[in-house]
Amino acid sequence: MRFKDVFSIIGPAMTGPSSSHTAGAVKLGRIARQWLGELPTEAKMILYGSFAETYQGHGTDLALLSGLMNMATDDPRIPDAEEWAEKLGMDYEIVTSGLPATHPNTVKFELKAGENTCTLMGASIGGGSVVVSHLNDFRVQLTGDFPALVLRHTDKSGVIASVTSIISESGVNIGFMQVDRKAREGEALTAMEMDTIPCTDVLTRLIQLPHILDIKVIDLKKGAD
Template sequence: MRFKDVFSIIGPAMIGPSSSHTAGAARLGRIARQLLAEPPVRADITFYGSFADTYRGHGTDLAVVGGLLGYDTDDDRITDAFAHAKDEGLEIAIGRGSMAAIHPNTVTIRLSGTGGTMEMTGCSIGGGNVAVAAVNGFSVSFSGVSPTLVIQHTDRPGTIAAIATALEHGGINIATMTVDRKGRNGEAMSVLETDQPAGEDVLARLREWPAVLDIRIVYLAGETPKEGRA
């Protein structure tokens, strides 16, 4: 990965000893919360690799839970994240797992809310930067730094063109796009990192396309997206 500036290496303002093990972990927690699109009531957190070996000493567990509560990397409440989670009715289970050929700082987060569930696997890749690798069984690739649309849809002809057209009409430029599907004519997921956040007019146009099943918004920079399904 090419780092754009010194802050990409030393990490953001943060609570904790390590940009990879705490700042990145907090960001992964925030992304998972945004993907669930509501406050979670249960979180099953599985650490892999170095995360699994050192999460207690580095406060990685506190950081992930803080992110799940919506805390940014420098929020003092991270140090008491478990107590705050209990106050908010968030049940937490933490485990260790093994997975072949993964980044050493990897976590899978399974969330339940009152309206649904979500599973995400992501990696903390250094300097507080993160990479989301899977969402609900789909292979994806995004960081949350840019405004990101996570669109679940059926695998129908014209769907990708319809998504691109909706963004074009809204003046939204696509920076990156990944698409994965579970089978021909089955469910698919498109993830688009964009230069500008999508407005309500763009989201409404996307929802009108019959193949679109669900839209989630992820954006770590600036204001946190309003929780709720787009």
């Protein structure tokens, strides 16, 4: 694996026994929370591989819950995540799956808050690092290491060009971009990791573009609760 930084070796500041099973799980929960855009009232978490086999001993279930409540990886409330979820009125379910996954430490979130629903699949790949592979069943590759802009839009000619033009004019650099679609001229999703998130005025211009359905900002540098 390519060396990223010293924290890839020593792991992040965290509450819990394992950077993969706890710190990474918290990060995945926080990304899922930001993808939904609010605290879920209902959460189903499907665990695969090592997550499914050892989640209770490593506190992975508590870590995933804590992330959904926007706690940091070193939050002292993580061991009491179940009690906090009850206080906040979040119903949750942990399910294990014997199906294979691309990585042993994989989880799929199915989240709901009123009429707002979303899904996210991702894996904790070691040292507190994560990779999100699917958002609402669209293929992506987000790490959470950089701010990300995720746009749902109709698959129409010129949409991506208009989006990248506005972002370029704002001076924000796009480090990575991936586009996936369900069908020609159907719903599509574009995920972009950036050096910084564009300002509110730029986001407003983007949401007003033809064929843009929704925009979400995913940025773990935003303060945890």
